[in-house]
Amino acid sequence: MADLQDELDSPAEAGENDDGHVAPLPPGGGPVPGGAEPAEPELRDGPERARALLAGHPVADGYSGLPNALRELPWYDLELGDTGLETDLPRLRAGRVGAQFWSLQVPDDRPAGDRSVSSALEQLDLVKxxxxxxSGGLRVxxxxxETTDARNCGRIATLIGPAGARAIGDSLGALRSLHALGLSCLTLSGTSWAGERGLTAFGEEVVREMNRLGVLADLSGASAATARRVLAVSKAPALWTRSGAAALREHPANLDDGLLAAVGETKGLCLVPLAADRTGPTLGDVADHLEHxxxxxxxxxxxxxxxxxxGSPHPGELADASRYPRLVAELLGRGWSEADVTALTWGNVQRVLRGADFTARAARERRGASTATIARLDG
Structure with missing residues (x-):
């Protein structure tokens, strides 16, 4: 854990001068030189308490667009920092991020030619x-x-996915191949077998094979019919990687209270996005969604x-990956318990990952790899 602490302790915390020395408060807590008033102890307590909690329970970030963003850049350096990105290693460390899901963007290019599988493979190769x-900062x-091992070695765990369901090309063999290369999560929407009317027979077989492999089902953007059928078929917890509360803000990816209740009943996971279009333009709006x-x-x-x-806009207070301590401080100020905060940042994602692994081990004892095809089941 010493390595982890070294990486998490950012060299430029509040109150430090440019040369790295902390400017002490004068005796009695009076005005500091230059006339600036010192922060009240209770105001300092929130950020300090947030950083302390995140040192032991870092953020597991459910959705990053970094692979596709890197493909668009002629040059980047994640260690030195890159102003063309919202994520790099210094900001991830400052934000106390311990794990990230790196999404694989799948093009919607029918009928000009379906490059979904090759695009997913190219991005997966890029991630590797x-x-x-x-490798000094990241680990697949x-x-x-493996996520816990990465954290204990002072690395940020990189989980590959979610990828759009079109990435498997309507083939369970392709699903298994992508999983062998590291895919951990698949978004079930935008295909003939996971659409507005729900899962077809082949779609249900895809879910069963995902359970057997340990691939998580992401339902952000899926129709309500698909989501409810996945919850009924899947033996592993499902998750929504970028969905807020529809009761607070209308957006196609946000969940109504009925579906949120179903998430709770099935012990799934709703990962609330720090995106202005989905949860609102302020840090307080994001906190409202988390509380709902x-x-x-x-x-x-x-x-x-x-x-x-x-490419999604973010609240100004959450403009990049270094800002998570501000959000945690807001939640603590609203009365969230430390147990609820540490579950939010790290524990709940770990629970879902453990659930998927347990389900996969049990499923592999009962059945082998599925030989089903879309032509046979849906034809």
Whole structure:
């Protein structure tokens, strides 16, 4: 854990001068030189308490667009920092991020030619190269155990996915191949077998095979019919990687209270996005969504999704991946218990990853790889 602490302790905390020395308050807590008034102890307590909690329970960020963003840049350096991105290693460390899901963007290019599978493979290859290049800060992880190992070694765990369901090309063999290469999460929407009317017979077989492999089902953007059928078929917890509360803000990806209640009943996970279009333009709006999801689904069913480097606008106070301590301080100021905060940041994602792994181990004892095809089941 010493390595982890070294990486998490940012060298430029509030109150430090440019040369790294902390400017002490004068005796009695009076005005500091230059006329600036010192912060009240209770105001300092929030950020300090937030950083202390995140040192032991860092953020598991449910959605990053970094792979696609890196493909668009002619040059980048994640260690030195890059102003063309909202994420780099210094900001991830400052934000106390311990794990991230790196999304694989799948093009919607029918009928000009379906490049979904090759695009997913290209981005997956890019992720592997990026993590290898920055192996001092990043490590690919597939499950809860590997995520924890990465954190204990002072690395940020990189989970590959979610990828759009079109990435498997309507093939269970392609799903297994992508999983073997590291895919950990698949978004079930935008296909003939996971659409507005729900899952087809082949779609249900995809979910069963995902359960057997340990691939998480992401339902952000899925129709209500698909979401409810996945919850009925899947033996592993499902998650929504970028969904807020529809009761607070209308957006196609946000969940109504009925579906949030179903998330709680099935012990799924709703990862609330730090995106202005989905949760509102202020830090307080994001906190409102987190509180609403916690109240309806339960404190064990809510998490965080940065949505950095996706092109989505963010609240000004949450402009990049370094700002998570500000959000945690806001929640603590609203009376959240430390147990609920640490579940939000780290524990709930770990629970879902453990659930997927447990389900996969049990499923592999009961059945082998499925030989089903879309032509046979849906034809």
């Amino acid at each position: 190269h990026v993590v290898a290049r920055y 992880a597939r499950d809860a155990s 999801v916690r109240r309806i689904a339960g404190p064990e069913c809510v998490g965080l999704s940065g949505m950095y480097d996706t």
